[in-house]
Amino acid sequence: MIGLLGGTFDPVHFGHLRPAIELLEALSLTEVRLVPGRLPPHRPQPRLTPARRRQLLQMAVADIPGLVVDGRELDRIGPSYTVDTLRAIRDEVGPTEPICFALGSDAFCHLMSWHQWTSLTQYAHLVILTRAGHGGGMPAALNDWVARYAVQSASVLRAEPAGRVYRQPVARLEISATSIRQLFAQGRSARGLMPDVVWNELAGSGEYGYPQVST
Numbered sequence: 001m002i003g004l005l006g007g008t009f010d011p012v013h014f015g016h017l018r019p020a021i022e023l024l025e026a027l028s029l030t031e032v033r034l035v036p037g038r039l040p041p042h043r044p045q046p047r048l049t050p051a052r053r054r055q056l057l058q059m060a061v062a063d064i065p066g067l068v069v070d071g072r073e074l075d076r077i078g079p080s081y082t083v084d085t086l087r088a089i090r091d092e093v094g095p096t097e098p099i100c101f102a103l104g105s106d107a108f109c110h111l112m113s114w115h116q117w118t119s120l121t122q123y124a125h126l127v128i129l130t131r132a133g134h135g136g137g138m139p140a141a142l143n144d145w146v147a148r149y150a151v152q153s154a155s156v157l158r159a160e161p162a163g164r165v166y167r168q169p170v171a172r173l174e175i176s177a178t179s180i181r182q183l184f185a186q187g188r189s190a191r192g193l194m195p196d197v198v199w200n201e202l203a204g205s206g207e208y209g210y211p212q213v214s215t
C-alpha cells in the first residue's frame with residue numbers, strides 16, 4: 001500500500017514531513033510519495049519555480065527512509081489536477097494495490113470544488129490528516145458524503161484498492177508555507193520549521209526576499 005501527499009511545497013516544511021512520516025508508520029505504507037503541483041488549479045501561483053521546489057523537496061527527503069518525491073505533476077503541462085495524477089498512478093501500480101491520497105483537513109474541506117472530485121475515490125482512498133489551527137468547517141454535503149465512505153480501521157484500507165475515507169491523527173504542527181514566506185519577507189529566521197539543509201539553501205540564496213536589505 002502506497003501513500004501520496006500532494007501539495008505546493010512553496011517551500012517544504014516540517015508540517016509536511018512529520019505528518020508524512022507518521023502516515024508511513026501508522027498505515028505501514030511501503031512509501032509516501034510527495035507530489036508537488038506545477039500549476040495549482042485553486043490558488044495563486046507558487047513563488048518558487050517547479051524545478052526549485054522539486055530540488056528542495058529532494059534535499060528534504062534525502063535522509064528520510066520511505067519518503068520520496070514524485071515529480072509527475074511538475075512534468076505535466078496544464079493545471080495539476082489530482083484526478084489525473086491518481087489515474088496515472090493507478091495505471092502504473094495495477095488494479096489491486098491500495099493507494100492512499102493524504103491531505104490536510106484544511107484542503108479536504110474544499111474537496112467538492114476539485115476537478116471531477118467524485119472520481120477521486122475510484123483510484124485511491126482519501127486520508128484526512130489533522131491540521132493545527134484548522135477548526136473543521138466541513139460543508140454539510142461533504143460531511144454526508146464522507147459518512148458514506150468513512151472507515152474506522154486502517155485494515156479496511158489494506159483490503160481494498162480505493163474508495164474509502166479515513167482520518168489519520170498526526171502531530172499538530174502549526175507550521176504553514178504562508179507563515180514561512182512571511183518570515184523570510186520580514187528578514188526573520190525560519191530555521192527549525194524545515195530541515196536545515198533547506199533553510200541554509202533558501203537563506204543563502206535570497207529567495208522569498210531574505211534577508212531584507214536595509215536602506
Ligand SMILES: Nc1ncnc2c1ncn2[C@@H]1O[C@H](COP(=O)(O)OP(=O)(O)OP(=O)(O)O)[C@@H](O)[C@H]1O
Pocket residue numbers: 005006007008009010014015016019102103104105106107129130131132173174175176177178179
Ligand atoms: N502543518 C501541517 N499539518 C498537517 N498538514 C499540513 C500541514 N501543512 C500542510 N499540510 C498539508 O500538506 C498538503 C500540502 O500543503 P501545502 O504545500 O499547500 O502547504 P501549506 O503550508 O498549506 O502552504 P500555503 O501556506 O502556501 O498554503 C496539504 O494537504 C496541506 O493540508
Ligand SMILES: O=C(O)c1ccc[n+]([C@@H]2O[C@H](COP(=O)([O-])O)[C@@H](O)[C@H]2O)c1
Pocket residue numbers: 005006007008009035037040041042043080081082083103107113114115
Ligand atoms: O484537482 C483539483 O482540482 C485540486 C484542487 C485543489 C487542490 N488539489 C490538490 O490538493 C493538494 C493540496 O493542495 P495545496 O493547496 O494544499 O497545495 C495538492 O495535491 C493539490 O494538487 C487538487
